[in-house]
Amino acid sequence: MTQPLRLGTRGSPLALVQAHMVADALARAHGWAADAIAIVPIRTSGDRIQDRALAEVGGKALWTRELDRALDDGAIDFAVHSMKDIETIRPAEIVIAALLPRADVRDRLIGAERIADLPHGARIGTSSPRRAAQLRRLRPDLATTLFRGNVATRLARLEAGEAEATLLAAAGLDRLGHPEIGHAIPVETMLPAPAQGAVGVETLAARRELRDLIGAIDHAPTRACVMAERALLAALGADCRSPVGALAVAEADGLWLRAEILSEDGALARSAEARFPADDGAAPARLAAALLDSAPPALAALFRG
Numbered sequence: 001m002t003q004p005l006r007l008g009t010r011g012s013p014l015a016l017v018q019a020h021m022v023a024d025a026l027a028r029a030h031g032w033a034a035d036a037i038a039i040v041p042i043r044t045s046g047d048r049i050q051d052r053a054l055a056e057v058g059g060k061a062l063w064t065r066e067l068d069r070a071l072d073d074g075a076i077d078f079a080v081h082s083m084k085d086i087e088t089i090r091p092a093e094i095v096i097a098a099l100l101p102r103a104d105v106r107d108r109l110i111g112a113e114r115i116a117d118l119p120h121g122a123r124i125g126t127s128s129p130r131r132a133a134q135l136r137r138l139r140p141d142l143a144t145t146l147f148r149g150n151v152a153t154r155l156a157r158l159e160a161g162e163a164e165a166t167l168l169a170a171a172g173l174d175r176l177g178h179p180e181i182g183h184a185i186p187v188e189t190m191l192p193a194p195a196q197g198a199v200g201v202e203t204l205a206a207r208r209e210l211r212d213l214i215g216a217i218d219h220a221p222t223r224a225c226v227m228a229e230r231a232l233l234a235a236l237g238a239d240c241r242s243p244v245g246a247l248a249v250a251e252a253d254g255l256w257l258r259a260e261i262l263s264e265d266g267a268l269a270r271s272a273e274a275r276f277p278a279d280d281g282a283a284p285a286r287l288a289a290a291l292l293d294s295a296p297p298a299l300a301a302l303f304r305g
Ligand SMILES: NCc1[nH]cc(CCC(=O)O)c1CC(=O)O
Pocket: 082, 083, 084, 085, 167, 168, 169, 170, 171, 172, 173, 195, 196, 197, 198, 199
């Protein structure tokens, strides 16, 4: 190996940890020395815009545009992403060529042990429409206040008293070396975001040799689950800013997919689940259709729009 392989990533502390996890797995799989891979941090639009909810900014591809361009230009060979942050429909020339084994999929509550323990009217810092809707569904008295920025920023804002509690993904806290922070919420109480806890590696579809190299670290059960959750999201016409929870679990004889859609204020919600063979690629779309068909019309309209 003469030129190191270039691994593009966002520059946040979590993104860098995840890029190092990919680099380590790749080096181990192929028996390479650590200097066979170079990590290339790239600033994205999502990193620049800090003062507004991303849903308001409206533009898609906020976390991916600059990394996509670097792939297209050949400035990097691979791009590492938190799978829950990338758009449901990716550019045709880009493939998700590997997924690391998924981490803890749950959200953790920081500031109280359980949602039921939060004081009446407590302010919850979050920028996630899903978390806000799920919280208000359980506790309509709660207020949500916009929290953005990386994990450390959000914890600092909580510490500064800008909210009584916040919610963060267990996967991010664990990877940043904070397994002790917060209290995991059971998925039965709060269904996670589609693809939460999964790290993916993209490359150009046309680069066969790169796809084969990275394919060596692909974790098949994680791929099956994450792709089912993303297919459901696509069939709902939703994206990573929609109030949608989805979780697939690999079982002995197939996948178990649970899904939930909500109105922004949590007043309307519907959930559904299905078990199907892992190779039934149409099953997630069928579950999405069943979910919309059984939802109150006012809720379904938010998605069918
Ligand atoms: N939206 C930001 C984001 N993207 C991925 C993670 C955590 C890691 C993961 O879910 O894989 C986080 C932070 C959070 O939601 O707490």
